Amino acid sequence: MRLILVDPPEAEPVTLDELKDQLRVIGDHDDAFLERAIRTARAKLDGREGFLGRALVAQQWRLELDAFPAREILLPLPPLLSVDAIVYVDAGGSEITLDASAYVAIGAGDTERGCVRRANGESWPATGSYPGAVAVTFTAGYGEPEDVPEPLRAAILMHAAHLYENREAASVERVHEVPLGWFDHVADYREPPL
Template sequence: MDVVLTTAPEEPLVTLAEAKKQLRVIDGFTDDDTYITGLVSAAESYLDGREGVLGRALVTQTWTGTLDARFPSEIKVPLPPLQAVTSIKYIDQSGVQQTLDASMYDVITNTEPGLIVPAFGQCWPSVRCQRQAIEVVFVAGYGIASEVPKRVHRAVLFLVGHWYTSRVPVNIGNIVNDIPKTFDALIGTSRVWRL
């Protein structure tokens, strides 16, 4: 399923105040606020969403996914955890976009990835054979920032700290290290392994 972000999270995972506390920035010092806010945004982008290394949604966000030509037996919804499906639309055989009634399908949110399957006794409708014939709008993420697992929250703070103290990618004359193993330990169990 191809996906595009429809509605971004309404709040950041890490606030500026939390990041400054992690960095031990003195109270009242605001010269680096814009820079730190940018680091927080970059760290969250590194982990979150379609391009993020975790392969999942963190704070609640809405995505639109598309499928080609026909309904599969079950629709695997990327970017767990799946909260809800807002709508499913499809192009019928006449080329008219239709909205599938929610009673026609079941949404399974307690698996990763989340699934959409025909309801008992129902079948998927016929779809015109074309690219992006099916559109699924879904809500994904753990909820508000405080509901995201603490290890993921800590990983964002860890990245912000690492980037704040290492402001250039190459350190001439010293041993160059990748992001320390602590980071891998924090995100390892939260990563969705793509096939």
């Protein structure tokens, strides 16, 4: 199984102005650092590498499998917004797009993990013996930045603010690790890996 980001989110879950309000920063002299802090905080939670195992803002992914499974195709990175295409390689090496009437997307628009099942009376087609012979392209995430649950947005703001205010791993005055309270905001949203 391979998971490839096809189209990243067009915006971050929080804005630069929201972070500046959180920090009470005036002016634009630190904007580049603050934008990087937002990206870093979001990456800590979002996508394939993120702690949550979820997609936050709408983004398109491709899941590659060596063959169709016996039953359904579980899709990582909830919430599922849509299944955009299923393409497979047949025994002759030709790429074929599976007709959308041959499968059903389960869980689209829900906050839980989605899956793709064969439509009633349909069976998965035979594939050739190629790595990644089945490719499911899907869109995942809560939608727009403002659709991301408030606890997750708050966690991103907290982590980005932490990065801004604590630019080093240790303090000169007292050597200690600065705790990150954002974990309390995100724990309920974490998905177990597939």
